[in-house]
Amino acid sequence: MTLLVVQDLAVSRGGLRTVEGVGFSLDAGQALILRGPNGLGKTTLLRCIAGLQPPAAGRIVIEEDSLAYAAHADGLKSALTVAENMDFWARVFGGGDVAAALAAMDLQALAHRPAGALSAGQKRRLGLARLLVARRPIWVLDEPTVSLDAASVARFAGVIGDHLAQGGAALIATHIDLGLPQARVQDLTPFRARPGTRSARPSGFNEAFA
Numbered sequence: 679m680t681l682l683v684v685q686d687l688a689v690s691r692g693g694l695r696t697v698e699g700v701g702f703s704l705d706a707g708q709a710l711i712l713r714g715p716n717g718l719g720k721t722t723l724l725r726c727i728a729g730l731q732p733p734a735a736g737r738i739v740i741e742e743d744s745l746a747y748a749a750h751a752d753g754l755k756s757a758l759t760v761a762e763n764m765d766f767w768a769r770v771f772g773g774g775d776v777a778a779a780l781a782a783m784d785l786q787a788l789a790h791r792p793a794g795a796l797s798a799g800q801k802r803r804l805g806l807a808r809l810l811v812a813r814r815p816i817w818v819l820d821e822p823t824v825s826l827d828a829a830s831v832a833r834f835a836g837v838i839g840d841h842l843a844q845g846g847a848a849l850i851a852t853h854i855d856l857g858l859p860q861a862r863v864q865d866l867t868p869f870r871a872r873p874g875t876r877s878a879r880p881s882g883f884n885e886a887f888a
């Protein structure tokens with residue numbers, strides 16, 4: 679079953695096109711890793727697919743409420759504990775298994791610690807654990823392993839593998855080798871927009887959700 683189709687997509691940031699002509703599809707069970715140099719437009723592309731900004735051109739075909747987006751920022755509520763953060767997200771997204779998610783990301787021992795008192799890697803693990811309660815088939819992940827140690831990277835690769843095995847899909851921008859042998863890799867460098875191509879949209883429009 680195809681979960682996501684991207685056709686001839688162009689995206690803009692700050693009024694300038696970053697990449698254009700991008701196309702791919704993701705079926706259940708598949709992962710696609712996007713690569714490319716700093717500043718190419720990977721984050722911008724993921725934000726667009728996640729619905730945070732409109733495409734400059736092209737089409738994204740996706741079922742409503744089928745995507746969970748883990749951005750650069752963890753977006754945690756620092757005064758709430760780890761468990762409270764997870765309960766909150768489980769309620770917002772319709773109630774996945776919080777205890778199982780905490781165990782999957784090795785967070786049980788930290789369940790009662792305020793999120794604001796976690797280390798950078800622990801915060802990242804908590805941010806990623808939310809994917810497991812979101813019950814959304816498509817995971818869109820922007821540099822998900824930043825701050826993670828090697829053991830946590832391997833653990834998270836296992837979590838993604840389980841998600842794929844259960845019929846999910848993952849679209850991941852990363853500079854490192856995640857250890858997901860089943861993933862396809864697409865280098866976005868050939869899709870860099872021609873220099874100076876301006877967006878047809880009013881200047882600043884695409885920063886509404888920055």
Ligand SMILES: Nc1ncnc2c1ncn2[C@@H]1O[C@H](COP(=O)(O)OP(=O)(O)OP(=O)(O)O)[C@@H](O)[C@H]1O
Pocket residue numbers: 691692693696714715716717718719720721722723885888
């Ligand atoms: N708020 C902004 N206003 C204007 N331009 C921006 C803004 N944010 C990012 N850009 C520019 O948009 C371009 C694409 O940025 P983007 O974050 O999508 O790149 P990236 O491929 O994800 O890079 P990295 O690998 O460094 O994370 C860059 O040239 C960047 O400088």
